[in-house]
Amino acid sequence: MHAGNAPDDEADRAPPAPLPALGLVAWLFQALLFVAVPIGLLTLASLLAILVVRVGADLRIGVDVFTPEALRPRLPLREIAGRGVAADILRQVLVAALVVGLALWMDGAAWRRRLALTVPAEPRRSSPLRLWLLLAVWPVIHIVWVTETARALNGGVAQGIHLSPFLSPVSVAGWFAYVVVLAPVAEELIMRGEAFARASRxxxxxxxxxxxxxxxxxxxLSESGGIARPVSLLPLAITLGWLRWRTGRLWPCMLLHGWSNLALITYLLWPVSD
Known part of the structure; x- marks a missing residue:
């Protein structure tokens, strides 16, 4: 009567397949690539975004892009703020494009599987209810951890902050899209997609x-925030990695990451009564 369930039960109890044996030199080389590839892609995307935005914005306002820095006209604060948002947005788009391009080059038609964008070859038993429960309670956990670690480490995070008054409505909309959608998608592609695939080997x-x-x-890590920012992100990063492993998919990581960002910026931007 229960024979039909036996294979599934045995598969659940079976130990995970062993990792391929690697020599020390090969392991160290793969570990180096695990760090160097994501950092290299992030650096390349940042440099390209800054270059493209600067050249494009200079051409838009009629400034010669080859003008020496000392002779360049002073830019309005609205222009500077807008360029910053544009560079952030373009960087995330470039990160996603570079990661997908690398996956295509490495695995060809199987690039989606490499980045956990398809159903895993070995189905995982994950309850959607647990994911929705995690989404429900996570904002409280994340907000408390971020604010308390910032307070302990002088991270400068507090409720009632304001966006730059020099951002145009279009720039504000772009910034929200960057924080809630673009950054979560791009960062999950590179971290829980490409980097996780390399680490799993x-x-x-x-x-x-x-x-x-x-x-x-x-x-x-940044000069202004010190170690407060990395420390504040550790619980989120561990939870996202657990989700990636538990579900075998990347979309739950993107969903939790975006929801976490939305909850935090809503809390931080919420006006504080005097």
Missing amino acids: IMRPAGAIAATALLFSLAH
Whole structure:
């Protein structure tokens, strides 16, 4: 009567397939690529975005792009703010394009599987209810962790902040799209997509989750925020890695990442009564 369920039950109890044996030199080389490839793609996308936005904006306002810095006209603050948002948006688009291009080059027609954009070859049992419960409680967890770590590490995060008054309505809309949609999609493609695929070749799931979480957090290190920003992102990064492993898909990571960003910026931008 229960014979039909036996294979599934045995598959659930079966140990994971062993990783291919690698020599120390080969393992170190793959570990180096795990770090170097994502950082290289992020750096290339940032440089290209800055270059394209600067050249395009200069041409738009009639400034010779080859004018020496000392002779360039002083730009209005609205122009500077708009260029910053445009560069952020373009950087995320370029990151996504570079990751997809690399996956196509590496795996050809199987690029979607490499980036966990298809149903995994070995189906995972994951409850949609658990995902929705996680989405429901996550904003509180994330907001409390971010604000408390920022307070402890002088990270400068507090409720009642304001966007730059020099942003045009179009720039404000672009910034929200960048934070809630573009950044989550691009960052998940590169971290829980490409980087996770590389880490999984040389590490067990727990190692891949931890390694990609650390890489993701360190990629947000900045001079102004110090270590507060990376520390504040660790729980999110670990949870996203767990989702990537548990579901075998990337879309739940994108969904949680975007929802987390939306909840946090809504809290931070919410006006504080005097």
